[in-house]
Amino acid sequence: MANISVLICCANAADTLRDACASVAWADELIIVDSGSSDDTEAIAREFADVYVQEPWRGYGEQKIFGATLARNDWVYILDHDEEVDPALAQAMLDLTEQELARYDVLHARRKNYIYGRHARGWDPDWQTRLIHRERATWNDDVLHDTCLPASPERKRKLPGAILHKRTSSAGFEDYFSGRRLDARLLMVAQQMHDRGKRCSTLDLALRPPFTIFKQLILKGAILDGAFGIMVAQKTAVTTQLKYAALWAIQNKVATPADQ
Structure with a gap:
């Protein structure tokens, strides 16, 4: 051992x-x-x-x-x-x-x-x-x-x-939304994506969020979890949309909360 x-x-x-x-x-x-x-x-x-x-x-x-x-x-x-x-x-x-x-x-x-x-x-x-x-x-x-x-x-x-x-975490529904903490984390990730040469296109914003829902519900079987699976897939899609929206803002030099 x-x-x-x-x-x-x-x-x-x-x-x-x-x-x-x-x-x-x-x-x-x-x-x-x-x-x-x-x-x-x-x-x-x-x-x-x-x-x-x-x-x-x-x-x-x-x-x-x-x-x-x-x-x-x-x-x-x-x-x-x-x-x-x-x-x-x-x-x-x-x-x-x-x-x-x-x-x-x-x-x-x-x-x-x-x-x-x-x-x-x-x-x-x-x-x-x-x-x-x-x-x-x-x-x-x-x-x-x-x-x-x-x-x-x-x-x-x-x-x-x-x-x-988080199997035993007592975090409640407010943690699911994350709010300001999620925004700050996504801005950091988006900035690093930009620094590494990644760019956000119109197709990224249009297709990535719905594909995320399809991938989780259908390809990974989360639809079997009913409303819970749908809720998690939607949260992930929102996170994806916000991440690419932040990347779009950075590449187009639109002010983000981190700049204010």
Whole structure:
């Protein structure tokens, strides 16, 4: 069995942190990096963590890079505070040997997303890069969905089991709409898309939102979830529309809230 450290970066995570920590009790080490909590996060973290530190927010990727330097093992599993490792994924990682891991830099796991306690199948399979070799993997520079890249394509593999995202969260209907937080996140993503040469066309605005609904309801089977599946598909379509609208505004130099 390989020695694996688990890293959780969080802030004001008392709602879900206990379940996240309990799901990785099998780990050789648990590190929690708290970027400034005002709830019971610290008390819960100190109950479970081998290493607990408070560190000002550095950004999505930079915070994790910092946390990984605190680990005593080179293999680090990145877990968000509102996620859990299901038993199948935990066992798959426990079964890994040092000889197997020598062939890889990163390992991926499927994430199952939950809203109001229900699995949103329209968002499957949502593969996440979580088990990384901190010396061999390379972090990308995505502003939001940071991930690690292997030195070469063959040095990665997928693991069975799943990450359970927000399964036990008490977030209510207001979190579904997101509001100002969603706007800020989409503006960051749109700006990065623009910086990388992506542009928004009329067809993007006309076709991407309805195709998103079709993809989730029909191709991924979310229609089987009834009103819940339709609601999730519509939310995703709205998010897609807002992202490309923000990109259109940036490329046409239209003032956005970030500019004001």
